[in-house]
Amino acid sequence: MDVQGKAAIVTGGASGLGEATARALAKAGAKVTVIDLKAEAALKVAGEIGGLGLACDITDGPATEAAIKTAREKHGPARILVNCAGVATGARVINRDGPAPLDGFARTVAINLVGTFNTMRLCAWDMSTLEPLADGERGFILNTSSIAAFEGQIGQCAYSSSKSGVAALTLPAARELAKFGVRVLCIAPGLFATPMMFGLPPEVQESLGSKTPFPQRLGRPEEFAALVMTMAGNVMLNGEVVRLDGGVRLEPK
C-alpha cells in the first residue's frame, strides 16, 4: 500500500516503537492518529507530526470505539493500524511470599493481547467498508509481539503468554480478513532502546545490547518503523510473524 494520504492509527504512538512508527507514517504522507494512555505525550507527538492525538486505554471497549470514531471523523476510516501499545511486566509464578497475584497476569494479558484484538476488530470493520485500492487491498494491520513469545525468560510468564497470543492471532486473522483485502502482519522485536527499556539500570541495558550477535547493540525505534513501512508497502507479505532482533535468543534469565 502506498501510505500517502491514507488514514493511519498507531496505538502506543506516544512513545518508543509506536512513536517512531507514527513519525515515519506521517513523513510518508499518512494522516496519523496517535492513541495512547498518556494524553499529554500523545498530543505532543501528534502536534509535531500534524496528526491527531487521543488519550485512550485500549483495554476499554467503549472508550476505544469512541477514539476510533473520533479518528474516523477527522481522517476517514483508517486503512492502516499499527498496534504498539503494551506493557512489559515481570513476576515469578511463585516467590518467597507465595503464589504470584492473579490480577498482575490478567492485566498484562488484557493490555497486550485483548487490547491488540480490541483495536484490530474495530479497525478491521472500518477497513472492510472501504473501496479496494490497487491489488484489491483495503487495509494493513501490524501487531507487535516480542521474541519473549518464543523464548520467554524466568519471570515472563504473563508477558510471554500475552505476546505469544499476539503472534498466534496473526494467521487466523489474516486468513479471515483476506476476503476483504486486509493484511495482518506481526513483528516480534528483540531488544530495543525505548522508554520501556530505559526503566532498566544502564549496565543491564548495555549487557542486554551486547548479547545481540549483530549488531551488538539495542535496536533503534527507527529500525522497527522502517520494517513497518516495508511491510505496509509490500502487498505480498501477509499472515507472517517477523523477528527483528539482530539474531538474539533470550537466555533463561
Ligand SMILES: NC(=O)c1ccc[n+]([C@@H]2O[C@H](COP(=O)([O-])OP(=O)(O)OC[C@H]3O[C@@H](n4cnc5c(N)ncnc54)[C@H](O)[C@@H]3O)[C@@H](O)[C@H]2O)c1
Ligand atoms: N522495547 C523493546 O525492547 C521491546 C521488545 C519487544 C517487544 N516490545 C513491544 O513493543 C511495544 C512498544 O514498546 P516500547 O518499547 O515502544 O514501549 P514504550 O513504553 O516506550 O511504549 C508503549 C506505549 O504504550 C502505551 N500504553 C500502555 N498501555 C496502554 C493502554 N492500556 N492503552 C493505550 N496505550 C497504552 C504507553 O503509554 C506507552 O506510550 C510493546 O507492545 C512492547 O511490549 C518492545
